[in-house]
Amino acid sequence: MSTTISRPPARGSRRRRSSTTDRGFNRVFRWIAVGAGATILAVLAAVALFLISEAWPAIMASPEELASGVPRYPEDTSLLGYLGPLVYGTILAAVLALVIAVPVSMGIALFISHYAPRRLSQLLGALVDLLAAIPSVIYGLWGFFTLAPVLTPFWLWLNDNLGWFPFWGGQASPTGRSMATVGIVLAIMILPIITAVSREVFLQTPRLHEEAALALGATRWEVVRTAVLPFGRSGVISASMLGLGRALGETMAVLMILSPGFTYSLDILAAGQHQTIAAYIAADFPESTGLGVNTLIAAGLALFVITLAVNMAARWVVARRKDFSGAN
């Protein structure tokens, strides 16, 4: 049965042409392409090697050594126990940002690609791209000075009235310098990339599939649901992963807004509960030496592993339904 299902040839099955057909720029181009591909692998390997070798002393050190060599390191804590809350904070910030940004981005992308009049959609598209051009330090300033004060009354209200909900408990921060505010700023920061990629994917929906849905009596939303969204599914996942990557690694905005802490708390409205790896490294790097630097790099290694794992998980999700992807 599987023989009737045409698949694109697997990457590895492409054979090298005999070298007699290689002439002129063809050969040059091949080396450029191979070189570019190899560079990616080399850079990735170099980064991984650097992280592992530099983190090694911290990984091997005993809790006593760490406590004496690293500033503000708590007594009797293993390296994993020390980095755990940071990993948690990083993932919490990124997930919050993604949960807010993905639905909004898809809404904007669908509006631009399938609902807005052409002129409006071009303007909107340009505006969204402009959002991406704002440096993260500006987002940090804006979040600290403008967004946090604006959101604080709302956070306090949530905390007072819906405090029984796990995320909204604890002592809400009166300054708004909490994970909730960070999540919103990060969401705004990753919005442009997710929107831009999703929009392009939605615009690529084959006209034939949209017409198939229309001819069955589909409304505009049903065309989106039956033809556009299924077609764009893997693209939206890729877009979200790009956004997630940025949210995981974002440093400045988090550093400026968040009041840091080292707990596994769920209370995203409270101050002094969470910290992300990137912001932690940036904050502590200037005053670290020796084992302190090794510890920071161990945290960086953890971030590297998280990002890699997230990307592989996303690829797995996309590949799981390959037969139904529309690529065959």
Next chain:
Amino acid sequence: MAQRIDTKDLNIYYSSFLAVEAVNMTIEPKSVTALIGPSGCGKSTFLRTLNRMHEVIPGARVEGHVEMDGVDLYGPNVDPVAVRKNVGMVFQRPNPFPTMSIRDNVLAGVKLNNKRISKSDADDLVESSLHGANLWNEVKDRLDRPGSGLSGGQQQRLCIARAIAIKPQVLLMDEPCSALDPISTIAIEDLIGELKNDYTIVIVTHNMQQAARVSDRTGFFNIAGTGKPGKLIEMDDTATIFSSPAEKATEDYVSGRFG
């Protein structure tokens, strides 16, 4: 389950460009009407006005009337979505939804508009629709496989099954065999012969033998030149069109002297 269609002085525009001019045509129920003519003469454009599919192109509009059993499809209270539920369409290239299984493809139209359908009803409908499209025996063991895994001819029959699953009155076919090999073409033509027992069928085709084989009535469209509107030159019983047409242009076209 079949209705007649009358068009009266139908002009079709793309923005200010008049693409098809003054079509008066009667399409009989439970028959096959073929539309032939050279490329760009407006056959497909005309076909798409019969289920208001041309409206999805920005700037496209019509003047005149398209009446189905006396009801104007372009009346002020008519919802194009309802029109398209009544008038099914099969396209030039097979277009099953690639992300859906064969079964879900057949049910795609039925599940629109939040309609619920019980599993046993759905099973029956899938089986009867696929039977109706002469595809059941080929796919009954793999209803959960993607529709895009089928051959081109099978995909086109899947699209026909999808179209008839919503029980339309009329079935429009826009060159349904142009992307298919001869064997698959024969399968579709046989199917058209069976479908006309239940549906009013309008088929656009570039293949004059096909028009002669499958249709009861044939309309010949022609165009005077680039930029000029297409017109319905002549419409008559298929046998008459291919043996003794009234117009010289029709005779030239069907005998292969031009076009």
